[in-house]
Amino acid sequence: MQKLSAASYRLPIQKKLMRLSGYIAIGIFAFLLFFYYSFSSSLEQEKKAQSKNLVESSLGIVNYYHQKYLAKELTLEQAQRSASNILSSATYGDNGYIWVNTDTGTIIVQPYIPSLIGKNMFDWQDSTGKYIFRDFAYLAEQGGGWITYSWPKQNSKTEHPKIAYVENFKPWGWLVGSGIYLDEMQNDIFWAVAKTSGILVFGFILFMTLAMLTINHFINQLSTMAVRDGLTNLYSKRFLQEIAPTLITNNAVQNYTLAALFIDIDHFKSINDSHGHARGDKVLMQVAKIIESTSKSSDYCFRYGGEEFLVIGAFTDNNSAYALAEKVRSAVEQLSFQHNKVSFNTTVSIGVAFYTEQDSSIHQTLDRADGKLYKSKMLGRNCVS
Numbered sequence: 001m002q003k004l005s006a007a008s009y010r011l012p013i014q015k016k017l018m019r020l021s022g023y024i025a026i027g028i029f030a031f032l033l034f035f036y037y038s039f040s041s042s043l044e045q046e047k048k049a050q051s052k053n054l055v056e057s058s059l060g061i062v063n064y065y066h067q068k069y070l071a072k073e074l075t076l077e078q079a080q081r082s083a084s085n086i087l088s089s090a091t092y093g094d095n096g097y098i099w100v101n102t103d104t105g106t107i108i109v110q111p112y113i114p115s116l117i118g119k120n121m122f123d124w125q126d127s128t129g130k131y132i133f134r135d136f137a138y139l140a141e142q143g144g145g146w147i148t149y150s151w152p153k154q155n156s157k158t159e160h161p162k163i164a165y166v167e168n169f170k171p172w173g174w175l176v177g178s179g180i181y182l183d184e185m186q187n188d189i190f191w192a193v194a195k196t197s198g199i200l201v202f203g204f205i206l207f208m209t210l211a212m213l214t215i216n217h218f219i220n221q222l223s224t225m226a227v228r229d230g231l232t233n234l235y236s237k238r239f240l241q242e243i244a245p246t247l248i249t250n251n252a253v254q255n256y257t258l259a260a261l262f263i264d265i266d267h268f269k270s271i272n273d274s275h276g277h278a279r280g281d282k283v284l285m286q287v288a289k290i291i292e293s294t295s296k297s298s299d300y301c302f303r304y305g306g307e308e309f310l311v312i313g314a315f316t317d318n319n320s321a322y323a324l325a326e327k328v329r330s331a332v333e334q335l336s337f338q339h340n341k342v343s344f345n346t347t348v349s350i351g352v353a354f355y356t357e358q359d360s361s362i363h364q365t366l367d368r369a370d371g372k373l374y375k376s377k378m379l380g381r382n383c384v385s
Contacts, residue, residue, distance in 0.1 A: 024208065032197055043189045047180055048146070052165045054178045055144075058087055058098045062169050062176065080172065084109050087176075095153045095181055103140065103173045105133040112154040126150040127159045140168030140175045153181065229303040231281060232288035237304055240312075244362045247300075247312060248355075256314035258355035259321035260365050262373040263291065263328060266347045266381040268307035275339040283337060283346055290331045295324065310366070318354060325350045325384040333382065347382035349373055 062083045069079035084100060087109045091097045100109035105122025121133045132149040139145050144167035150159035164179025227239035247258065265271075265287060272280040284307065291309055292301050299313030311328075315321040332348045351372025355365045372385040379385065 021212065028201065028204065032201065043192055044185065047185055047188070048163070048165070051178045051180055054090070054092075054098060055165050055167050055176055058090065058176050058178070059167055059169055061086055062172070062174060066169075066171055080108075093184075095184065096178065098176065098178050100174050100176050101133060101136065103137045103168065103175055105137070108174065113152070136166050136175050136177065139166050144168060148182075151179075229288075232285055232303045234288050234292065234301045234303045234309070237302060240300075240302055240310070240362075243300065247362055257317055257321065258362075258365070259313060259315050259318075260353050260355070260362070260369040261311040261313075261321065261325050261328070262304070262351040262353075262366070262369040263287075263309040263311070263325075263348050264350075264373055264377070265307040265332075266349055266377075268346075271344070271346065275337075275342075275344065279337065279339045283335075286335055286337075287332055287346070287348065290335070291328055294328050294331060310369075312362070321352055321354070322384060325352050329382065329384055349376035349381045350384045351376055352384060 065074065065079040065083040068074045068082075069076050074082065087098045087100060088111050091111050095112070097111045098109060099107070099111075101107045101121065104120065105124075106120045107116045107118065110116045122137075123131065124133060126132050127150045130149050132147070132151075135147055135149070139147055144165070146163060146165055148161065148163045151162050152159050161182040162179045163182060163185075164177045166175055166177040168175055227236055227242070228234070229236050265283065268280065268283070271283055284303075288301075288303060288309065291311060295301055295311055296313055299311055302310040302312075304310040311324070313321075313324070315324075329348055329350055332346065335346060337344050337346070351369045351374070353365050353369035353372055355362065359365050375385040376383050
């Protein structure tokens, strides 16, 4: 007979813990989605803010040379050339730069496509059909702002979607701008979010794993306590409720004789009264040890309650079940205990019953075994019925 492992028994709290783990996993997934969208939105705003700050800083440089011109320290041509030289060198990242054109569309600063410097692009259209230099001029006239368009990357003729911030330096009629290629921004955001969320998830999973392992360790101990008797380490009566359906199922599909042996220590109350409960506990432990060592490895041995024990097992025939009962009875009869230099012995009475197809549950079999145990008591104890 296949024996159900006690390790497979789960307390209700373990089942709740497993459900809780599922809810936590769903919660982590929802958190990651929320984190991705909120964090990516924050990073996008941060990158746009950086572009705006670069434009405003560039306007500060232009204004500085404009003041030099007003103070007559530089000519207008010298001031504009000095400002454009500095802005031309203000590149960043893979494709980031400051560009400048006039409000009429003539390009003044373009670090990555220097061949365009001096050209008028007012009527030029990008790949989407936008007159972007007209849009730059209109946006700057409104006080500056953001605009989307398509523009080639460095060393490439292919246009890519871009978003740029533009402001107007009115004294010179210059439009100063800087932008971000959308694919690069999304890629940067993705890896920044992935890295940050990866660290968060790793830390969270590590914490949850340690917490779950610790909790599960203690719950497994509780589970063992729930199915094992603390004194004798035999199975508890509670575990019988767990395995009862398996016992019946296995018996139905395999050619076994399922038997229940009810075992009761004779005159156990007098042992407690005469020798104390501590000595009574030792008797229980020794009897339990004999029952477990005598039974087959596939048998289930229970402390049913008080001084009552139960063995449920599959036997090839009725005689083998009786033989086990007699073996247990004989071994217990030979036990000897000492208390205050006084020796005493104990015996057990055993009732044996067999599961039949007429039994609606294993408990009917147990009731008959209990009746047979009562018969053994009536016959004078220390016998098997």
